[in-house]
Amino acid sequence: MYPLTVRIKNKLVVFIGGGRVAAFKIAPLLQQEANIIVISRKLDKSLIQLVEEHKIRWFQKEYETSDLIGAFLVVAATDDPLLNERIADDAASNQLVNVITNPECGNVHFPAAIHRGKLNIAVSTEGASPKLAKKIRDKIAGKYDDRYKEYLDFLYEVRMKVKQLQLDKKKQNIVLQEVLKSTYVHDIEERETLLYSLYKYK
Numbered sequence: 001m002y003p004l005t006v007r008i009k010n011k012l013v014v015f016i017g018g019g020r021v022a023a024f025k026i027a028p029l030l031q032q033e034a035n036i037i038v039i040s041r042k043l044d045k046s047l048i049q050l051v052e053e054h055k056i057r058w059f060q061k062e063y064e065t066s067d068l069i070g071a072f073l074v075v076a077a078t079d080d081p082l083l084n085e086r087i088a089d090d091a092a093s094n095q096l097v098n099v100i101t102n103p104e105c106g107n108v109h110f111p112a113a114i115h116r117g118k119l120n121i122a123v124s125t126e127g128a129s130p131k132l133a134k135k136i137r138d139k140i141a142g143k144y145d146d147r148y149k150e151y152l153d154f155l156y157e158v159r160m161k162v163k164q165l166q167l168d169k170k171k172q173n174i175v176l177q178e179v180l181k182s183t184y185v186h187d188i189e190e191r192e193t194l195l196y197s198l199y200k201y202k
Contacts, residue, residue: 001109001124001126003111003122003124005120005122006096007032008029008032008033008034008072008073009032009033009034010033010034010035011034011035011072011073012034012035012037012070012071012072012073013029013034013035013036013037013071013072013073013074013075014036014037014038014039014067014068014071014073014074014075015036015037015038015039015040015075015077016039016040016063016067016074016075016076016077016078016083016084016087017038017039017040017075017076017077017078017079017084017100018038018039018040018042018043018044018047018058018077019040019042019044019077019078019079020044021077021100022038022040022044022047022075022077023044023046023047025075025077025098025100025110026038026047026050026056028113028115030050030055030056031115034073036055036056036057037056037057037058037059037067037071038051038056038057038058038059039059039061039063039067040058040059040060040078041060041061041062043058043060063078063083063087065090068087068090068091068092068095071091071095072095072096073095073096073097073098073108074087074088074091074095074096074097074098075097075098075100076088076097076098076099076100076101076105076106077100078100078101079101081101081102084099084100084101084102084105085099085102085105087099088105088106096108098110103126103127104127109124109126109127111123111124111133112124112130112133112134112136112137113137114137114140114141114144116144116145116146116148116149116152117148117149117150117152117153118149118152118153118156119144119148119149119152121137121140121144123136123137123140147185147186148185150188151184151185151191154179154184154191154195155179157195158175158176158179158194158195158198159176161195161198161199162175162176162198165198175198178194179194
């Protein structure tokens with residue numbers, strides 16, 4: 001498996017199955033503004049609320065191959081392993097497919113992830129042990145706490161300003177290396193001082 005970060009905004013994601021597992025997977029996809037359809041006879045309570053809020057669409061019916069047409073990502077999330085494998089077989093070769101009951105049948109795994117604004121850290125065991133992936137993620141999460149959200153915004157602003165100033169490579173590297181010091185993670189005043197020095201630079 002090759003790790004990639006995928007922009008999912010406005011992409012069609014089709015879930016076959018609407019239980020608790022599907023609900024757990026849908027939540028982070030909604031945060032990234034995916035366009036989500038659920039195909040299922042029954043729906044978890046949390047998903048019913050999302051339907052009522054018009055955040056996802058629900059088709060209360062049995063799965064048909066045609067349900068996959070146009071999907072960017074397909075998630076086979078029923079409690080029937082054979083049906084999930086059939087869904088994977090039905091998907092087109094260029095579609096991303098995740099199979100909850102047997103990750104090896106699909107071509108995409110959901111990693112255990114941490115999101116701190118622009119900072120995304122994902123841990124995957126390629127389906128070997130999701131519990132280990134979560135354990136490692138939780139250990140990392142303690143180190144990279146919520147302060148990193150604002151810190152990444154600061155790094156992005158510095159990088160954009162450095163590019164705008166068209167500094168030579170040596171000066172660029174000096175600035176971009178400087179802002180990696182831990183003091184800028186913790187000290188807002190230090191960030192503001194550095195940004196000020198860049199914005200007054202001619």
